[in-house]
Amino acid sequence: PQPLIIAVDGHSSCGKSTVAKDIARELNIVYVDTGAMYRAITLFAIRNGMIDSNGINEPQLEEALPNIHITFNFSPATKQNITFLNGINIEDDIRGLEVSQNVSAVSAIGFVRRHLVTLQRQMAQNTGLVMDGRDIGTVVFPMAQLKIFMTASPEIRAKRRYDELTAKGEKVDFNDILQNVVQRDHLDSTRAESPLKQAVDALTLDNSYLSRQEQLDWIMTQLKNKN
Numbered sequence: 001p002q003p004l005i006i007a008v009d010g011h012s013s014c015g016k017s018t019v020a021k022d023i024a025r026e027l028n029i030v031y032v033d034t035g036a037m038y039r040a041i042t043l044f045a046i047r048n049g050m051i052d053s054n055g056i057n058e059p060q061l062e063e064a065l066p067n068i069h070i071t072f073n074f075s076p077a078t079k080q081n082i083t084f085l086n087g088i089n090i091e092d093d094i095r096g097l098e099v100s101q102n103v104s105a106v107s108a109i110g111f112v113r114r115h116l117v118t119l120q121r122q123m124a125q126n127t128g129l130v131m132d133g134r135d136i137g138t139v140v141f142p143m144a145q146l147k148i149f150m151t152a153s154p155e156i157r158a159k160r161r162y163d164e165l166t167a168k169g170e171k172v173d174f175n176d177i178l179q180n181v182v183q184r185d186h187l188d189s190t191r192a193e194s195p196l197k198q199a200v201d202a203l204t205l206d207n208s209y210l211s212r213q214e215q216l217d218w219i220m221t222q223l224k225n226k227n
């Protein structure tokens with residue numbers, strides 16, 4: 001039988017990765033955070049001076065793609081997947097505001113998407129997985145057995161991201177974050193290359209007022225109903 005593939009798509013900062021990690025633990029399958037992959041390429045571009053006020057130096061970035069190696073490593077200490085760029089832990093660096101402010105522009109580039117979609121499909125060759133992102137149910141795995149489309153109000157999403165960053169000791173302004181959340185939704189939904197949109201066969205999960213456990217229970221029920 002085909003390995004189980006669960007696609008979790010939706011708006012920015014609505015807790016897709018939390019839900020996807022919970023599903024992975026419950027079903028003992030692999031979790032892949034595709035946003036981290038777009039963020040890693042963005043960090044690489046920033047660090048190598050490929051992004052400035054004029055925009056992104058696309059030819060330079062395209063040439064560098066073969067030198068960008070993204071890997072995930074499970075940390076037993078924190079029970080988290082840690083993102084590595086060319087062997088260096090970049091997990092914290094890719095969550096900051098500078099990367100968040102540039103990632104939608106980088107992820108709108110066709111060659112970046114084609115490159116990452118190829119890598120993402122390879123990850124499912126021998127294993128079941130749950131993958132979160134924006135185009136998993138529509139582009140990466142249109143045949144996924146279960147597709148979830150997550151959303152929540154922008155204010156609730158900004159509040160969650162704000163709490164997450166402040167807990168890490170980052171000094172951030174709530175309105176900057178709210179603006180970033182709204183702006184990323186807009187850029188992600190209106191770009192020409194695989195824009196964020198709900199797959200026709202995806203189930204909507206608005207988690208504005210749902211606990212973590214309630215979300216997991218709901219998804220497990222949907223999965224049982226599919227079988």
Ligand code: C5P
Nearest residue numbers: 034035036038103104107133134135184
């Ligand atoms: O999921 P996360 O918020 O970390 O994703 C960061 C950004 O990466 C998104 O705002 C979007 O621009 C881009 N992205 C994407 N396609 C995916 C995952 C993320 O375009 N599958």
